[in-house]
Amino acid sequence: MFGVVVVGIGIAGSVRIRDLLNPLPSSPSESLKLQGFVSRRELGECNGVQQVSLKEALQSNKVDVAFICTDNQNHEQSIRSFLEAGKHVLVEYPLALSAQAAHELWQLAEQKGKVLHVEHIELLTEEFKQLKKEVDGKELVEGVLHFTGGALDEQKFGFPSFSGIARITWLVDLFGSLNVTSARLETNNDEKYSKLTANFATGDNRPLTWIEERAPGLKREKKVKFTFKSGVLDTFPPTSRGAVGPFMLDQNLFAQKLLGHISTEELAAEKNRILHCIELAEKIKQYCQQ
Ligand SMILES: NC(=O)C1=CN([C@@H]2O[C@H](COP(=O)(O)OP(=O)(O)OC[C@H]3O[C@@H](n4cnc5c(N)ncnc54)[C@H](OP(=O)(O)O)[C@@H]3O)[C@@H](O)[C@H]2O)C=CC1
Numbered sequence: 001m002f003g004v005v006v007v008g009i010g011i012a013g014s015v016r017i018r019d020l021l022n023p024l025p026s027s028p029s030e031s032l033k034l035q036g037f038v039s040r041r042e043l044g045e046c047n048g049v050q051q052v053s054l055k056e057a058l059q060s061n062k063v064d065v066a067f068i069c070t071d072n073q074n075h076e077q078s079i080r081s082f083l084e085a086g087k088h089v090l091v092e093y094p095l096a097l098s099a100q101a102a103h104e105l106w107q108l109a110e111q112k113g114k115v116l117h118v119e120h121i122e123l124l125t126e127e128f129k130q131l132k133k134e135v136d137g138k139e140l141v142e143g144v145l146h147f148t149g150g151a152l153d154e155q156k157f158g159f160p161s162f163s164g165i166a167r168i169t170w171l172v173d174l175f176g177s178l179n180v181t182s183a184r185l186e187t188n189n190d191e192k193y194s195k196l197t198a199n200f201a202t203g204d205n206r207p208l209t210w211i212e213e214r215a216p217g218l219k220r221e222k223k224v225k226f227t228f229k230s231g232v233l234d235t236f237p238p239t240s241r242g243a244v245g246p247f248m249l250d251q252n253l254f255a256q257k258l259l260g261h262i263s264t265e266e267l268a269a270e271k272n273r274i275l276h277c278i279e280l281a282e283k284i285k286q287y288c289q290q
């Protein structure tokens, strides 16, 4: 059994508590036992689970694992503290807000011999799995991924290429390693509007564009237009809701890592993907700030 604390009780933290309290029967998640949660607020208890102080969570020998569900700017420091304390870490994406921090955290996890898992529910949705099936085997000519969503506070969630890293992860998972060829950011502070446009080249030198547009009230939505030699894909293939939600699938994968059931090759591929995506986010930020 692995004792768990959840840190940060927002949307993601609340879902984590729900899923930790209700593991699927006979699933790897049954090896996780929720011991408490950490919040900056005085919540006392949540679904019968007791609040503990950060210090208690770090020091308790009943805690083997931390789920970091705080806003992005806090990830680096929280991960560092829990790894230093000898705990395994699951962190909601993004891992960190700079490529350097991401590399350092990974090194620390390896030094400590602990699992560092970066949640990636964006790859675990039925929507994405169907899209990937459609794209598989087709030859890309050019492509656009356009995301819209509500405004995110940059102070808390970081530069848009980091808070929107799930879109980079999609493109990398679909089309392989990428290069950033240019990027720009348009903002209107009065209206809390931001539009990031990043241009990539695939390994075959095919152009891909990512647009991340955010403003208060903008609907959370993704649009794709992928032009292949064989035709255009511009609507998402129909999906039914998966029997198991993406956060639970992610939790099961993490538990399998703790149990040593994931191959070294798979772990290395995941690490490479995560660090590659963070490096792309960093390059986009640099282009925008030039
Ligand atoms: N919502 C979703 O569907 C998904 C979210 N994520 C990731 O999960 C993380 C949290 O997102 P979400 O739950 O949506 O955001 P919320 O704003 O709902 O929650 C963030 C929580 O972080 C804590 N927090 C806020 N500011 C600070 C701070 N300065 N220092 C420490 N903790 C702080 C707060 O918890 P408290 O007050 O309890 O301390 C707050 O409730 C982000 O990294 C996001 O990218 C990833 C995938 C999906």
Ligand SMILES: C=CC1=C(C)/C(=C/c2[nH]c(/C=C3N=C(/C=C4\NC(=O)C(C)=C4C=C)C(C)=C\3CCC(=O)O)c(CCC(=O)O)c2C)NC1=O
Pocket: 011, 121, 122, 125, 149, 163, 164, 165, 166, 220, 246
């Ligand atoms: C309803 C308001 C709502 C909010 C405020 C919300 C926030 C939110 N959803 C995210 C991703 C995500 N959120 C979800 C799914 C959900 N997340 C949920 O809170 C719910 C209810 C679902 C629905 C099952 C998924 C699958 C991702 C991964 C990125 C993606 O593919 O969109 C992220 C991480 C950053 C990002 O990729 O944009 C945030 C901050 N999501 C929402 O849906």
